[in-house]
Amino acid sequence: MEEQHHQLQLKFLGGAGTVTGSKILLKTQKHQVLIDCGLFQGLKELRQLNWKKPPLPVPELDAVILTHGHLDHCGYLPVLVKYGYDGPIYATEPTRDVTEIILRDSAKIQEKDAQEANRYGYSRHHPAKPLYNMHDVERTLPLFKVRPQEKWIELNEKIKFRFRNSGHILGSSFVELECHGQRFVFSGDLGRRQPLLMHPPALLQQTDYLVLESTYGDKLHSSTSPYTEIADIVNHTYSKGGTLVIPSFAVERAQELLLILNTLRYDKSIPAIPIYLDSPMGINVTELYLNYSDWHSLSAAECRTIMHDVHVIRDFEHSLHVLDTHGPKIVIAGSGMVTGGRVLYYLEQLLGDKKNTVLLAGFQAPGTRGNLLGSGSNDIKIHGRYYTVYAEVKQIGSLSAHADQADLLWWLSNLTKAPKRIFLNHGETQASGTLRLKISDTFGWNVTIAKMGANYDL
Structure with a gap:
C-alpha cells in the first residue's frame, strides 16, 4: 500500500x-x-x-x-x-x-x-x-x-x-x-x-x-446586470459622437456581447448604432454555436439574434474602411487582452481622441496591453510605437x-x-x-x- x-x-x-x-x-x-x-x-x-x-x-x-x-x-x-x-x-x-x-x-x-x-x-x-x-x-x-x-x-x-x-x-x-x-x-x-x-x-x-x-x-463579480452596464457605456459614447471599441475573446465573449447589444437595440435601450464584428475567429466560433445547440443554453431564436444586422469583417482590407464611416459605431475585435489581432489597428486610430471609448470586458492578465489600459497607463506600445491614451477606458466584470x-x-x-x-x-x-x-x-x-x-x- x-x-x-x-x-x-x-x-x-x-x-x-x-x-x-x-x-x-x-x-x-x-x-x-x-x-x-x-x-x-x-x-x-x-x-x-x-x-x-x-x-x-x-x-x-x-x-x-x-x-x-x-x-x-x-x-x-x-x-x-x-x-x-x-x-x-x-x-x-x-x-x-x-x-x-x-x-x-x-x-x-x-x-x-x-x-x-x-x-x-x-x-x-x-x-x-x-x-x-x-x-x-x-x-x-x-x-x-x-x-x-x-x-x-x-x-x-x-x-x-x-x-x-x-x-x-x-x-x-x-x-x-x-x-x-x-x-x-x-x-x-x-x-x-x-x-x-x-x-x-x-x-x-x-x-x-x-x-x-x-x-x-x-x-465577487458585480451584481449589476451586464445589460445595464453596457447600455450606459454605449449611450455615453454615442452622446460624445465617438466609437466604442471592445477588445474581445473570440470564444463566448464575442457571442455574449453580440447577444446583449442586439437585445439592447431591439429594446431601444440603446440607439440603432452600427455594430462591426472584426474577428474572423469570432465569426467562426459563432457558427459553432449554431452547430452545437446541445452545448449551450441559447434558443435558436437567440442564436439568430447574435448575428442580426451585424457588419461582419472577414478581411483586414475591410477593416481599413470601418472607421471611414461617419458617426458613432461599435467595433468588437480580437484579442480580448489586447495582446495582438485586429483590435491593435483600431486602437492605433482611436486612442488619441477623447470622444472614443475602450471597453475591457474580461480578465486582463498582468503584463498585457489590456491590463495596462485598465490600470490607467498614459501610453501604450503597439507595433514598436507608443500611442498616448486620450480615449476613455471602461472595464466591467459582470461578463466574466x-x-x-x-x-x-x-x-x-x-x-x-x-x-x-x-x-x-x-x-x-x-x-x-x-x-x-x-x-x-x-x-x-x-x-x-x-x-x-x-x-x-x-
Whole structure:
C-alpha cells in the first residue's frame, strides 16, 4: 500500500502562481498524462518560457487531456508536437473545433508578427521567427481524439477519465480521473453558477485530490446586470459622437456581447448604432454555436439574434474602411487582452481622441496591453510605437466566464466528504492566497497553493 501511495505525483508546469500557461503533469511509475497544454501570455518573463525546451520528457508522455480551447490551455500543443509528441489529445468535440480555430489564429498572428518585426526592425532577434507556424498546427490537429462528456474513457489498465461540463465556454469540461484507486479532479476553468450562454457546471460530489482554478478567488463579480452596464457605456459614447471599441475573446465573449447589444437595440435601450464584428475567429466560433445547440443554453431564436444586422469583417482590407464611416459605431475585435489581432489597428486610430471609448470586458492578465489600459497607463506600445491614451477606458466584470469566490465555494459545498488535498492553480498570488484561507476557514480542508515546477508526491 505504501508503494502505491508514493507512485503518484503531480507537477505544475504552468498556470501556477499565474493565470496563464496551464499544464499539469500526472505521473505514475509507468505513465505520464498532461492535463492542458497552454501558452504563457502577458509578462515578458512568462512569455519567454514558451521558447524554452518543454519542461517534461515529451517521448514518455502517454496522453494530453484538454479541458477547453482557450489559448492559455491549448496554445502550446504545436510546440509539444514540434518536440516529437505524436500521442492522443483527448477533448470534447466542440473543444476540438474551438482549439482548431484558436491554434490557426495563433499561428497566423505569430507569423504576421515575425514578418512585421523583421520589416520594421523592432525585434532583438534577427531574423524574428514565430514560436510555431501553420504547418505545426496542421501536424497537431490529426492527433485529436474526440470523446463525449460523462462517459468513462480507459487510457490503460490503471487510468481512466471522463469529461464533465464546467460551464465556462463551448465544450469546456472539468476532468475526473481515476488512477491506482485514487480519484483526481482537474477543474480547468470553472464557469459561474448561472452562465449567460452555457449550462451551469456539473456538480462535483467526491474526489481524493482536486486541482481548482482560483482566477477570481479573492473577488465577487458585480451584481449589476451586464445589460445595464453596457447600455450606459454605449449611450455615453454615442452622446460624445465617438466609437466604442471592445477588445474581445473570440470564444463566448464575442457571442455574449453580440447577444446583449442586439437585445439592447431591439429594446431601444440603446440607439440603432452600427455594430462591426472584426474577428474572423469570432465569426467562426459563432457558427459553432449554431452547430452545437446541445452545448449551450441559447434558443435558436437567440442564436439568430447574435448575428442580426451585424457588419461582419472577414478581411483586414475591410477593416481599413470601418472607421471611414461617419458617426458613432461599435467595433468588437480580437484579442480580448489586447495582446495582438485586429483590435491593435483600431486602437492605433482611436486612442488619441477623447470622444472614443475602450471597453475591457474580461480578465486582463498582468503584463498585457489590456491590463495596462485598465490600470490607467498614459501610453501604450503597439507595433514598436507608443500611442498616448486620450480615449476613455471602461472595464466591467459582470461578463466574466470564470467562477468568482462565491461560485467556487458553492461548487465545493456539493462535495460529500473532504478531499485529501486541494491544489489551487490558475490564479495570481493574492487571489489564490485569499481563496486558500476562505476554503480552510469554511470547510477546514487541506489546501495547497501550487508552485510552478514543484513535484507533489501523493
